[in-house]
Amino acid sequence: MKEKVLVADDEKDIRDLLALLLEDLGYEVIKADDGLSAFSLFQEKRPSIILTDIKMPGMDGIQLLKRVKTEDKDVEVIMISGHGDMGLAIESLKHEAADFITKPFDDALLAHALQKVQEKIALKRDLRAYTENLESLVREKSARLQQLFDEVPCYVTVQDRDLKITEANRHFKEDFGFESGMSCYKAYKHRDEPCPDCPILQTFEDGLSHQAETVVTARNGENYNTLIWTAPLTDSRGEVARVIEMSTNITRIRQLQDHIASMGMMLGSMSHGLRGLLMALDGGIYRIESGLGKQNLDEIRSGWDMLRLRIERIRKMVLDVLYYAKSxxxxxxxxxxxxxxxxxxxxxxxxxxxxxxxxxxxxxxxxxxxxxxxxxxxxxxxxxxxxxxxxxxxxxxxxxxxxxxxxxxxxxxxxxxxxxxxxxxxxxxxxxxxxxxxxxxxxxxxxxxxxxxxxxxxxxxxxxxxxxxxxxxxxxxxxxxxxxxxxxxxxxxxxxxxxxxxx
Known part of the structure; x- marks a missing residue:
């Protein structure tokens, strides 16, 4: 695709000459006979290069340069000057003109100026493409990080020195809610002041990671046992600017631990009761056997009542244990x-x-x-x-x-x-x-x-x-x-x- 070049000069012969030279060099040429028409054509055709005479009636070359640069800084403008316009040519460089050439034209100098401009345009385009690609990669990485941030199976927040939550993941928002300016102690504990021995404040103080275990209250009123880790987030000067807090819900683990401990206590308690029941069963069996040997019906009935009572107590004990132990x-x-x-x-x-x-x-x-x-x-x-x-x-x-x-x-x-x-x-x-x-x-x-x-x-x-x-x-x-x-x-x-x- 040919590069577009806009030629602006109030002298027709110069316009035509420049057009022939540029076409021979492989450019697509657009011609304008004054500054106003040149700016209008620029807005319509969007050329990447402009060659403009400095002195033109109405809008001169310097004014055209300023207006073009205000609208699009990436357009390269080469100024055309006479020998008496050198001061103006130098002034144009202050307004970001790419170069200037003097009349009468030297084909080699014109080609050299255009080549430099072309290289500059190509560099800008490569830089823009690289920047856009980098921005795309950053957006993609940010989206992935946000997804990881939201889906990590724990509560994650980022907090400032006032213990205000600046960022929170999806799990935290679902269980505790999230409002701008919310403090961690208000969200977790429904308190009006920071918690004693706050690990976040400790990390701000010494810049180290800290760990703690506490009980927090979700917005539905349920209490959760949580294990907390903190880590510092530093700024460019190496100072702690934010602290990230990760809280894992270990309620189920603590319930299981309590359940296992309770089972141990229960077995210890039951062992004494069972020992007494077994001794009573032995006594009942002895009475039945003794009654059978003596053909004493009263002693047999007494032994059987003893057995039935103890068996009923064992049955109830076993049923209670099964209901407690089984989920x-x-x-x-x-x-x-x-x-x-x-x-x-x-x-x-x-x-x-x-x-x-x-x-x-x-x-x-x-x-x-x-x-x-x-x-x-x-x-x-x-x-x-x-x-x-x-x-x-x-x-x-x-x-x-x-x-x-x-x-x-x-x-x-x-x-x-x-x-x-x-x-x-x-x-x-x-x-x-x-x-x-x-x-x-x-x-x-x-x-x-x-x-x-x-x-x-x-x-x-x-x-x-x-x-x-x-x-x-x-x-x-x-x-x-x-x-x-x-x-x-x-x-x-x-x-x-x-x-x-x-x-």
């Missing part, structure tokens, strides 16, 4: 409330009858259906009922004892109310009744059952209300929503229950 999703289904309530009665009634405790029910309000995991919820409620029977058995003050179960539908919920007139609980026992491994039964309890029951109710998005006083009995109300959310919680690896109200 599984709730199996939500539509449950017939009258049938579910009747099953609770059939599971609890025989134990109450055997213990000499009157078991009364009010199922008149148990109508329709509700959503729940039938197996898990039934085990939790039976646990409350059996504990009520146990509380009556150990009470030596009252002559008669009773456990009452009431089931009815309320607005949006199903209410299970369990009350007894047993021994009741003091304040300390009531405060700790849902704590793992806490038991008021001594060697007869594992401290797992009520903990698991509490978890099951919480995982059903339910609420437990407890009223109790020592020697006056206990009342427990369990409310379960009629409909469960679409994202049910998992059973096992328990977290703190927020759905429990203790009064």
């Amino acid at each position: 599984r999703d709730l199996d939500i289904s539509q449950i017939d409330l009258p049938a579910f309530a009747s099953e609770l009665v059939s599971l609890t009634g025989p134990k109450a009858e055997k213990a000499g405790v009157r078991f009364t029910t009010d199922l008149s309000g148990a109508e329709g259906t509700f959503e729940a995991d039938a197996t898990a919820l039934s085990s939790a409620l039976v646990n409350f009922l059996e504990n009520a029977v146990d509380a009556c058995q150990v009470d030596r003050v009252k002559q008669e004892h009773a456990v009452t179960l009431s089931v009815k539908r309320t607005i949006g919920h199903v209410l299970f109310a369990i009350s007894d007139n047993g021994i009741g609980m003091d304040q300390e026992t009531k405060n700790n009744m849902f704590t793992l491994f806490f038991s008021s039964k001594g060697s007869r309890g594992t401290g797992i059952g009520l903990f698991v029951s509490n978890q099951v109710v919480n995982q059903h998005h339910g609420r437990i209300t407890v009223e109790s006083a020592h020697s006056r009995g206990t009342s427990i109300r369990v409310e379960i929503p009629e409909e469960q959310p679409k994202n049910p919680k998992s059973l096992g690896y328990a977290e703190c229950s927020e759905g429990v109200v203790r009064t």
Whole structure:
């Protein structure tokens, strides 16, 4: 493609001569007879080179040079001057003219001036192409870095000396939100002042990386255990201008560690209880064998009662351990409330009858259906009922004892109310009744059952209300929503229950 050259001169002979010379050199020539028409043609044709006479009527060459350079600095302008115009020619160089030639023209000098201009234009074009390519590479690299920044599986922020977050990745924005000028302590801790021993401030102070572990609160209210690393970002002078903070959510790890530690405590606690149960089983077996040898039916019955009681306790202990140790999703289904309530009665009634405790029910309000995991919820409620029977058995003050179960539908919920007139609980026992491994039964309890029951109710998005006083009995109300959310919680690896109200 030929290079375009605009020739501007008010003398026709000079224009034509220059046109012939330039065409012979392989250029495409555009001619103008004054400065104004030259500028108009420049705007229309966009030549890369202009040859203009300095002295022309109307707009002279210097004015044309200034206007062209104002619009496009990359256009190369060669000035044409007479011998008396040398001062003007030198002035034109101050306004970024590429060169000047004098009349009459020397073909060699003109060709040399054009060659220098061509080399300059080519250099500019190469530089522009290189710059554009470099900018494209920078944009591509920046996009990749931004993608890595957003997708790295942790919370990443960049903070200034005022602990203001200047940049944050996608994971941080999703869990904590992001507003201009937000401070890290406000986002993470909902505090109004920096946290003590802040690793970000330590990095600003000494320029070193620091590590810390803390608990942060997401905007949905959930608490996360996080492991924090910081690293300095320095400016051209080597001073720390920003600090990058990477926080990894290790909540699941800490829950598993706590769970494993709890399992260890549980096994230690159970080993003592199992040893006593095994000794009692040996005693029951001895009585049965002795009774069989003597044909003593009373001794056989006594041994069998001992065995049955211990086997029942072992069964309950194993079921509690399985519910605590195993993590599984709730199996939500539509449950017939009258049938579910009747099953609770059939599971609890025989134990109450055997213990000499009157078991009364009010199922008149148990109508329709509700959503729940039938197996898990039934085990939790039976646990409350059996504990009520146990509380009556150990009470030596009252002559008669009773456990009452009431089931009815309320607005949006199903209410299970369990009350007894047993021994009741003091304040300390009531405060700790849902704590793992806490038991008021001594060697007869594992401290797992009520903990698991509490978890099951919480995982059903339910609420437990407890009223109790020592020697006056206990009342427990369990409310379960009629409909469960679409994202049910998992059973096992328990977290703190927020759905429990203790009064």
